[in-house]
Structure formats: structure tokens, C-alpha cells
Amino acid sequence: MELAYYSDYAVRLVNTEEPARNKDALTSVEAVRELFGANQQAARRTTDADVTRFRSVRARLRAVFEAADGGDETLAVDLLNSLLLEFPVSPQISGHDVRDEDGRPDWHMHLADHPSNATAGYAAIAAMGLAFHLTSHGVDRLGLCEAAPCRNAYLDTSTNRSRRYCSDRCATRANVAAYRARKRVEADRTGLSAEAAQPSTSVTDR
Numbered sequence: 041m042e043l044a045y046y047s048d049y050a051v052r053l054v055n056t057e058e059p060a061r062n063k064d065a066l067t068s069v070e071a072v073r074e075l076f077g078a079n080q081q082a083a084r085r086t087t088d089a090d091v092t093r094f095r096s097v098r099a100r101l102r103a104v105f106e107a108a109d110g111g112d113e114t115l116a117v118d119l120l121n122s123l124l125l126e127f128p129v130s131p132q133i134s135g136h137d138v139r140d141e142d143g144r145p146d147w148h149m150h151l152a153d154h155p156s157n158a159t160a161g162y163a164a165i166a167a168m169g170l171a172f173h174l175t176s177h178g179v180d181r182l183g184l185c186e187a188a189p190c191r192n193a194y195l196d197t198s199t200n201r202s203r204r205y206c207s208d209r210c211a212t213r214a215n216v217a218a219y220r221a222r223k224r225v226e227a228d229r230t231g232l233s234a235e236a237a238q239p240s241t242s243v244t245d246r
Contacts, residue, residue: 044169044172044173044176045169046151046165046166046168046169046172047169047170047172047173047195048169048195049075049162049165049166049169049170050101050104050166050167050169050170050193051193051194051195052075053075053094053097053098053101053162053166054098054101054102054105054192054193055192055193055206056071056075056098057098057102058189058190058191058192059191060188060189060190060191061189064095066091066094066095066098067091068091069086069087069088069090069091071091072086072090072091072094072158073086075094075162076158076162082158082161082162083158085157085158085161086158087157087158089157090157090158090159093157093159094159094162097123097159097162097163097166100119100122100123101123101166101167101170101193102193103119104116104119104120104123104170104182105182105183105184105193106184107119108174108179108180108182108183109182109183109184111180113179113180116174116179116182117174117179120167120170120171120174123163123166123167124167124168124171126163127160127163127164127167128164129151129164129165129168130151130164131149131150131151132149132150132151133147133148133149134147134148134149134150135147135148151164151165151168170182173195177195177196177197178201180196180201181195181196181197181201182195182196183195183196183203183204184206185204185205185206185207185210186204186205186214187205187206187210187211187213187214187217190205190206190210192206192207192210193206194206194207
């Protein structure tokens with residue numbers, strides 16, 4: 041079962057909102073359907089009611105990332121467990137779309153679509169994928185971007201647990217900002233040093 045693939049479902053949903061910028065991309069049925077990617081069969085089941093449901097699940101998934109990013113592992117696990125209990129997965133053997141080199145079905149496990157509604161199906165997959173990543177790599181591998189005001193979620197897969205940003209773009213922006221800040225500090229120090237080095241002029245010298 042390629043659960044590592046499913047872990048991206050949670051990140052994809054959480055990042056449809058940018059709270060600090062007051063932006064929300066999840067405003068229509070079409071926007072919800074785009075989250076499913078190639079799984080168009082599940083996407084077609086999306087209705088207007090799913091927009092509100094998806095937003096609710098998104099808030100709960102973001103809470104998991106916030107707890108993990110804040111170092112509260114127990115809270116992150118408890119929040120994720122509540123999603124797993126509410127949205128159980130339905131594993132299924134598949135092979136009709138994958139063939140081995142002899143042309144025979146390459147049987148494998150994957151998570152089937154939830155029969156009740158589109159939200160339940162997506163939430164089950166997202167929660168299970170995130171749980172797989174958490175238990176395989178650690179709670180501290182769930183993070184939120186440090187390039188303010190961005191707070192997008194990400195999954196750290198670096199070998200030395202060093203990831204701090206959601207994308208290369210945010211990493212570059214943060215590095216440039218840090219460089220400029222250092223230059224300002226250096227300029228301020230140079231100015232103060234030059235001012236201190238100048239001889240003072242007393243009243244009697246005038």
C-alpha cells in the first residue's frame with residue numbers, strides 16, 4: 041500500500057487557505073474537485089455541501105500541523121486519531137490499472153473511495169496518509185512554513201530534519217530577508233562606530 045502518496049492529500053487541503061493573508065481557495069465545487077487530482081470518479085461525487093465539509097476537515101488537519109509545529113506531539117496525535125476514528129479507511133486490492141512486465145495485474149493495496157460522500161472519502165485518505173508519515177518519520181516531520189506571513193503546511197523528508205519552508209520560493213524569500221536584515225545591522229553598527237570615533241568639540245575650543 042503506497043501510503044506515502046496519500047500523505048500529500050492533507051498538505052494539499054490545508055494549503056488551500058492562507059489565514060495570515062485572509063485568502064481561501066476553497067470556495068466552489070470546482071475547487072474541491074481539483075484536490076482529487078487524477079481520481080476523477082471521486083471528484084464527480086462532490087456537491088455544494090462538500091465545500092463546507094472540506095473546510096471543516098481542513099481546519100482540523102491544520103490543527104494537527106500547528107500542534108506538531110509547536111512541539112506538542114501528544115496533542116497532534118490525539119487530533120489525528122480523532123480524524124482516523126471519524127473517517128475510517130476502506131482498503132481494497134487493486135491491479136486493473138497496473139501490469140507487470142508479463143502483462144499480468146500487479147496486485148496491490150490502495151485506499152478505496154468512501155461510499156457516503158466525497159468529504160468522508162478524502163478525509164479518510166488524508167488522515168491515513170498523514171498518520172503513515174507521522175508514525176514512519178516522526179511528529180516533528182510535520183511543519184508550517186517559517187517564511188512569514190506564509191504558514192503553509194509541509195512534510196519534512198530531508199535526511200537531517202532541516203526543512204523549515206513549504207517551498208523553494210519561500211526559502212529564497214526568507215534568506216533574502218535575513219541577508220538584508222544582517223546588512224542593516226552591519227550598516228547601523230558601522231555608523232555608530234564612525235560617530236563614536238569623531239572627536240568631540242567642547243565649548244572652549246570654539
